[in-house]
Amino acid sequence: MTMDECLKLETERLEINKKHLENGVKFVDIRTAYIGPEVSIGKGTVIYPCVTLEGRVIIGVDCVIGQNSRILDSTIGDRTDIQTSVITESSVGKDTKIGPFAYLRPNSNIGSHCKVGDFVEVKNSSMGDGAKASHLTYIGDSDVGKDVNLGCGVVFVNYDGKNKHRSVIGDGAFIGCNTNLISPVTIEEGAYVAAGSTVTKNVPKGSLYVARAKEKIIEGWVERRGLLKKKDK
Incomplete structure (x- = not known):
């Protein structure tokens, strides 16, 4: 030019x-x-x-x-x-x-x-009036209802390697931080999903979904592996 x-x-x-x-x-x-x-x-x-x-x-x-x-x-x-x-x-x-x-x-x-x-x-998604996704979230091929709260790190897992799938989040639902929603799933109106969950089943209205591995503490593991950092002299 x-x-x-x-x-x-x-x-x-x-x-x-x-x-x-x-x-x-x-x-x-x-x-x-x-x-x-x-x-x-x-x-x-x-x-x-x-x-x-x-x-x-x-x-x-x-x-x-x-x-x-x-x-x-x-x-x-x-x-x-x-x-x-x-x-x-x-x-x-x-x-x-x-x-x-x-x-x-x-x-x-x-x-x-x-x-x-x-x-x-x-x-390729919708968010109803009053819905919020404040940070670090992926919403793909999904319909999010009114007044839904999507916590930090929520991922709509919409692709299985071959096809895209669609999920639905009902009005007033609450999706906790670091949740994976394995599409297609439906979270019904007013339901809660606990932080750190991976959702593979539909969640009924007004219920709480929790999917976490049982925590375990192995004492002394760092020292036995030789990973303990020496303090500076």
């Missing part, structure tokens, strides 16, 4: 940004936002530096699109806050918090008043 072509593209991009500015969009640095011609942004939304909005993107009013976020062919509801995240071919409801460092892959539908926190990945 020649210098003249680069300057032309930069001018066209800045003109797009100026039109959004005239319509009430706020820019932290208007020269470092990359917004496509098909993008719609509501009044009062704040666009931070190095944001990229591509394809058919619709963003509601009073949103925050944080630095280094990329949104492609997606819809974002009013007053939603997105921080340093990637969203592709998906939808996010109102008053929801995404990121930092979240990844919504195609066909992810996040409700209103939700939280998809740091290092959470969602793929």
Whole structure:
């Protein structure tokens, strides 16, 4: 690409940004936002530096699109806050918090008043209103109900090496930290899964599922193996 072509593209991009500015969009640095011609942004939304909005993107009013976020062919509801995240071919409801460092892959539908926190990945899945996955979780090929809490380190084990399988989490369920959900399983409404469990069976409504190996302590094992660290003299 020649210098003249680069300057032309930069001018066209800045003109797009100026039109959004005239319509009430706020820019932290208007020269470092990359917004496509098909993008719609509501009044009062704040666009931070190095944001990229591509394809058919619709963003509601009073949103925050944080630095280094990329949104492609997606819809974002009013007053939603997105921080340093990637969203592709998906939808996010109102008053929801995404990121930092979240990844919504195609066909992810996040409700209103939700939280998809740091290092959470969602793929081909839905989360009902009020559902939360605050950090370090993978939600793949699943339907998560309203007001569900997914603890840190929850993994939807959706692939058996040949086929993808789908799981369902009922409204108000609680999934403890470091849980593996071996799809396809159903966690019914209001059920609890204890932290550290691997779930291979459906969990009935209002019940507690616990699946842990019995703990064992072997005293003196470190010293016998020669692994005891000598104190510095």
